[in-house]
Amino acid sequence: xxxxxxxxxxxxxxxxxxxxxxxxxxxxxxxxxxxxxxxxxxxxxxxxxxxxxxxxxxxxxxxxxxxxxxxxxxxxxxxxxxxxxxxxxxxxxxxxxxxxxxxxxxxxxxxxxxxxxxxxxxxxxxxxxxxxxxxxxxxxxxxxxxxxxxxxxxxxxxxxxxxxxxxxxxxxxxxxxxxxxxxxxxxxxxxxxxxxxxxxxxxxxxxxxxx
Ligand SMILES: C[S@@+](CC[C@H](N)C(=O)[O-])C[C@H]1O[C@@H](n2cnc3c(N)ncnc32)[C@H](O)[C@@H]1O
Numbered sequence: 001x002x003x004x005x006x007x008x009x010x011x012x013x014x015x016x017x018x019x020x021x022x023x024x025x026x027x028x029x030x031x032x033x034x035x036x037x038x039x040x041x042x043x044x045x046x047x048x049x050x051x052x053x054x055x056x057x058x059x060x061x062x063x064x065x066x067x068x069x070x071x072x073x074x075x076x077x078x079x080x081x082x083x084x085x086x087x088x089x090x091x092x093x094x095x096x097x098x099x100x101x102x103x104x105x106x107x108x109x110x111x112x113x114x115x116x117x118x119x120x121x122x123x124x125x126x127x128x129x130x131x132x133x134x135x136x137x138x139x140x141x142x143x144x145x146x147x148x149x150x151x152x153x154x155x156x157x158x159x160x161x162x163x164x165x166x167x168x169x170x171x172x173x174x175x176x177x178x179x180x181x182x183x184x185x186x187x188x189x190x191x192x193x194x195x196x197x198x199x200x201x202x203x204x205x206x207x208x209x210x211x
Contacts, residue, residue, distance in 0.1 A: 041062055044130075066091040131151075133168065166203055176204045
């Protein structure tokens with residue numbers, strides 16, 4: 001039985017909002033995915049897509065790609081994007097690190113958003129933290145000149161860790177003031193309800209890609 005016979009029409013429509021790369025060893029063909037070359041923003045760990053979909057609705061002149069590994073969250077995201085017919089929103093189910101290092105073309109991303117990455121609080125798990133020197137190097141390569149990385153976390157220790165790594169990359173990424181121009185994420189709302197502090201860092205690329 002073919003996929004078209006098995007899947008309800010609704011699910012097929014929703015699939016159009018997910019990116020299924022033909023070749024995971026080649027960079028994504030972004031202009032084919034979105035049908036245009038508008039500025040691209042990437043939400044790394046996009047969860048159930050609240051931020052991604054609302055940002056896509058708010059800024060139709062930009063493209064938004066979510067990267068999320070959990071199937072249920074990817075499905076929720078594409079359902080929301082489909083319901084609003086957001087042609088500028090897509091979601092990709094893959095590991096963040098792999099997407100940034102291998103799937104995003106150099107100089108292709110206008111802004112990365114990294115909101116509440118898993119903090120891995122135990123010392124013996126620190127090596128699992130997403131943000132490290134290699135990750136920031138890959139981000140710099142994928143960013144357009146003057147592109148930006150916006151990071152938020154509720155975890156003070158992880159924030160200090162990120163600041164330290166960012167300081168080591170200051171020849172390529174420089175801090176600029178945060179601005180409240182984006183919608184809240186699910187975790188923003190959770191921590192706001194608890195009155196928990198949220199730490200923010202906005203970094204702008206200041207040099208050409210090393211590639
Ligand atoms: C703490 S939640 C934050 C979700 C959303 N950014 C927010 O602020 O509400 C982290 C999300 O990132 C996803 N995630 C964590 N590590 C990931 C990885 N290495 N690759 C892809 N997704 C990841 C998780 O599945 C989860 O949905």
